[in-house]
Amino acid sequence: MGQVILKSVQKKFGDLEVIPNLSLIIPKGSFTVLVGPSGCGKSTILRLIAGLEDATGGEIIIDDIDVTHLEPSKRKIAMVFQSYALYPHMTVAENIGFGLTLAKVSKKDIQKRVSEVAKILQLEKLLQRKPKQLSGGQRQRVAIGRAITRNPKVFLFDEPLSNLDASLRGQMRVELTELHAQIKATMVYVTHDQVEAMTMADQIVVLNQGVIEQVGTPMDLYDFPDSLFVARFIGSPKMNIMEGEIAEKYFCQKLGVRPEHMEISKEEGLLNGSIRHIEKLGADTLVYSEIKGYDTITARVVGNLEMKIGDTIHLRFDKKHVHRFSNGNRLNTQF
Amino acid sequence: MPAHKLLGMALRYLLLIWIAMIFIFPIVFMVISSLKPDLQLLSDSSSLRAFLPVGDISPTNYLSAFDRAPILLFIFNSVLITGITIVFSLFLCSLAAFSFVFLSWRGQGVIFAIILATFIVPFETIAVPLLLIVNNLPWIGLEGIKNSWINSYHVQIIPFIADALTIFLFVQYFRDLPKDLIEASRIDGATWFQVYRRVIMPLSGPIIATAAILKFLMMYNNQLLWPIMVVQEESYRPVMLGLQYFFQLNTQWGEIMAYLTIITIPVLIFYLLLQKAFIASIASTGIKG
Numbered sequence: 001m002g003q004v005i006l007k008s009v010q011k012k013f014g015d016l017e018v019i020p021n022l023s024l025i026i027p028k029g030s031f032t033v034l035v036g037p038s039g040c041g042k043s044t045i046l047r048l049i050a051g052l053e054d055a056t057g058g059e060i061i062i063d064d065i066d067v068t069h070l071e072p073s074k075r076k077i078a079m080v081f082q083s084y085a086l087y088p089h090m091t092v093a094e095n096i097g098f099g100l101t102l103a104k105v106s107k108k109d110i111q112k113r114v115s116e117v118a119k120i121l122q123l124e125k126l127l128q129r130k131p132k133q134l135s136g137g138q139r140q141r142v143a144i145g146r147a148i149t150r151n152p153k154v155f156l157f158d159e160p161l162s163n164l165d166a167s168l169r170g171q172m173r174v175e176l177t178e179l180h181a182q183i184k185a186t187m188v189y190v191t192h193d194q195v196e197a198m199t200m201a202d203q204i205v206v207l208n209q210g211v212i213e214q215v216g217t218p219m220d221l222y223d224f225p226d227s228l229f230v231a232r233f234i235g236s237p238k239m240n241i242m243e244g245e246i247a248e249k250y251f252c253q254k255l256g257v258r259p260e261h262m263e264i265s266k267e268e269g270l271l272n273g274s275i276r277h278i279e280k281l282g283a284d285t286l287v288y289s290e291i292k293g294y295d296t297i298t299a300r301v302v303g304n305l306e307m308k309i310g311d312t313i314h315l316r317f318d319k320k321h322v323h324r325f326s327n328g329n330r331l332n333t334q335f
Numbered sequence: 336m337p338a339h340k341l342l343g344m345a346l347r348y349l350l351l352i353w354i355a356m357i358f359i360f361p362i363v364f365m366v367i368s369s370l371k372p373d374l375q376l377l378s379d380s381s382s383l384r385a386f387l388p389v390g391d392i393s394p395t396n397y398l399s400a401f402d403r404a405p406i407l408l409f410i411f412n413s414v415l416i417t418g419i420t421i422v423f424s425l426f427l428c429s430l431a432a433f434s435f436v437f438l439s440w441r442g443q444g445v446i447f448a449i450i451l452a453t454f455i456v457p458f459e460t461i462a463v464p465l466l467l468i469v470n471n472l473p474w475i476g477l478e479g480i481k482n483s484w485i486n487s488y489h490v491q492i493i494p495f496i497a498d499a500l501t502i503f504l505f506v507q508y509f510r511d512l513p514k515d516l517i518e519a520s521r522i523d524g525a526t527w528f529q530v531y532r533r534v535i536m537p538l539s540g541p542i543i544a545t546a547a548i549l550k551f552l553m554m555y556n557n558q559l560l561w562p563i564m565v566v567q568e569e570s571y572r573p574v575m576l577g578l579q580y581f582f583q584l585n586t587q588w589g590e591i592m593a594y595l596t597i598i599t600i601p602v603l604i605f606y607l608l609l610q611k612a613f614i615a616s617i618a619s620t621g622i623k624g
Binding site: 048051052071072077078079081082083085087088089098099102103150191280 | 470513515516519520521522523524525529533534537538
């Protein structure tokens, strides 16, 4: 387990500044998720921690040791890649034990450690198979196994679930969270999928163009987004953002309301329009409405909804659920 | 199957058979001719009989060929020279390619461009300067110190170990390998040489086979000009120099064909051993012969 500290880290690729100046503390034993849209620099930060990229400036500290200029193998980290990066010519057992083989650990000890890891990840029956004989989920587990074997201080995950289908992704999310609880290691996880971030993280770091927008627990970010960017990025479906007259009523430039806080009313409400699209998800229904003067407004209704596309709809919301923003930042003052 | 598709397929097969015949006929002619006496060989050469084992067929030409030249010694020399060159070439050229693709060092691009530029320099233009160099280079071997490389195996090996084509083939192949594998092995604690030996080379079977076959053909078939310049002693001569034994005094075409058939055998064996990987590599990298 290790604490990771990034102090004024900068990264440039030629003239292109990817990380202008970033400072971050990743607490010991935490599951920290770096999340953000494509090109926001999240994978670059992970690669900087891993030592696969050299920082242009700043310091990277793992457990009080400055690792900024250390080789990847000397940083006591392990990384799981999006492509799994399993060695195709080696068996599962050889893949898992490769790091130990390189470290010249005795064959007996490697075998013991590989068996332990295989047991944790339920890979015992697959140890003699080659990666091409495994399913996506099994390959993912082998990649995680390879990381665990080395007893690293920090685990780094670079979008490890993005190649899996939806159901397997859900299953692996649970398995990874359980694994974290079991081995209590520091994990840094990169994803662009905010559902993964919300469901797995102790701490989420939202990034935008190489700059941290907000750091906090998933519910902090969901309930109290510091900026319009975070408000829009966290939550699915996205927060409804309204401006104009309705925002002025609340003394702000932009007013945000989560879809689950939009109520459908029988009488005329604040927002009146017609239904553009309905998505029935089973447990709840998403209603997309066209309201004159606003972008599409989404409402989440529990259960089924007996309405159809084109019907007139009246929406309202409680003022305790509004998020107010001016100049892109959250307003916390009373109104 | 509809008639037009059937016709199309038949035409395709006819074309393929015709192309295959173009490649096979010279070999068939060589083998069949090696079994015929010269008079029959020359009279058959103007008809289709040249490709058929008809008339006076016997292995006499093979027996005479073995009498005329130390064929086994020449084959041994050629295989030894070619084999050692291939082993060192694969090792050094793949290492060079590895450094071009996976390491970053100052001047990398320029050096690679210079290497590629040597493609267009024919060997004939460097043969004489190279001869002057090897003639004055000392060599420490089993027989002690020699002042020149002339009349030796190594003079036929060392100048041909590094070549631009082999480096280029490895560079192209390495560029297509997933970068994640290299990064994963670096994180696992592999040194650069371990990445090369334990990760990259085991995954490079197809390109090793391709490079080996091309190098084999390049070395085995082209051992003519350079050996003429640097080898005077019979004991170091390769197969191609052996051919001149059959053009002295009375030229026997049947014997020449027998000799050529014999020296083709190592090429065929080598190709058959590696053909699966060679074809896979050509299919995947788009290299054309």
